[in-house]
Amino acid sequence: MNQVNDVKRLKQLRKMLEDERRLLINGIQQHSLAGIDAHGDLVDQSTDLSEREQMMGLEERDRQRLMDIEAAIAKIDQGDYGVCSMCAEPIPLERLKAIPSAELCVKCKQVAERDAWV
Helix, strand or coil: CCHHHCHHHHHHHHHHHHHHHHHHHHHHHHHHHHCCCCCCCHHHHHHHHHHHHHHHHHHHHHHHHHHHHHHHHHHHHHCCCCECCCCCCECCHHHHHHCCCCCCCHHHHHHHHHHHHC
């Protein structure tokens, strides 16, 4: 592990991840409950369908984010949190504070995003 080695910092980052995980789980449950109602006339149903599709997109995004957070928590448990999964260099603490579930350092993230556009 890198500068995240500090037990206090690691506990803070883990708490941030766990708090965000709780929020996401609640949000996903709310999205699921919101899609249950299907009453009203055709216009209402059409609007409901559009809203449901939008909610499904949000729910999918939240589920992916939840998986990222759970992976970060698992890395903390395994003792390899804070290490870039591409270059194996330490991820700067500032980046981890901003994005606790970050798997890549800034440089590798830029490369990955650039390659995704090609």
